[in-house]
Amino acid sequence: MTDDRLPQRPELRVSHADRDRVAEQLQIAAGDGRLTMDELDERLERALNARTGSELEVLVRDLPTAPGAVGSAPAEVKDLVSIDVTSGSAQRQGRWVVPRAMNLKARSGNIKIDLTEAIIAHPLLKIQADVRSGNITIVTRPGIEVLMDEVSVRSGNTKVRVPRSPTPAATYLRVEVSGSVGSGNITARPPLRGFMDWLRRRPVRYPALPR
Structure with a gap:
């Protein structure tokens, strides 16, 4: 009896922009006191070498992705x-x-x-x-x-x-x-691209948005 199931599609590879977004989120978390400097260095190195989305996702799974998330102080909005x-x-x-x-x-x-x-x-x-x-x-x-x-x-x-x-x-x-x-x-x-991004025709890279 043959197995007619289709082979699973391999996970998509991440881009430089994906790695940059996760690195930005990690640096913000360290600035908020959620990560020690050793933890930040370790996770940044893993983000730099990540090849798939799941490898990046595990690095920020325990971190809030938006200002005002659980554990964050609500933003004080001024009228003027x-x-x-x-x-x-x-x-x-x-x-x-x-x-x-x-x-x-x-x-x-x-x-x-x-x-x-x-x-x-x-x-x-x-x-x-x-x-x-x-x-x-x-x-x-x-x-x-x-x-x-x-x-x-x-x-x-x-x-x-x-x-x-x-x-x-x-x-x-x-x-x-x-x-x-x-x-x-x-x-x-929008933000101006750096010289190397312009030279390599990379699109503008934005910090990670709250999800």
Whole structure:
């Protein structure tokens, strides 16, 4: 009697981006005190040498994947954050808590709002922008939608570059920008690729999203 069952399909190999996402999650967990430095070093080495998804999954199985998960303190969301730059620069990046609204003033300086790793506890961010001859840059990722229909422009410009995604991403944060631009710029864009990623035509790599 012959066995007519189809052979099992081998597990798919992981990519550099998959390894990077797990490494990012491990580093965040170590920063939160969930892993010792020895544990971090061991798991990072295993992530670097992982070949399949199951080899990566076991490294983060005992770690929370989202801010606010069991054992995490809830994010404190401010109603309003104001940033006023004259000729210098200011930025928000990393694991910062996104408020409900922001007032951004750039006279001749630069403001950078990086949302790629931010803790987002509210689905809407309203930005009131006042740009004279400076620049405001909003760094986004798939799932973040930026609208600039309510911005008046004199001699400057506004631009929205939508992040590319291999699969459709549901919107989890909408950013509504209003205000005015004199001779400066307001730009929303995905992160810039490093030189080696650009040279090898690798897509933009994002930190792991909460699941």
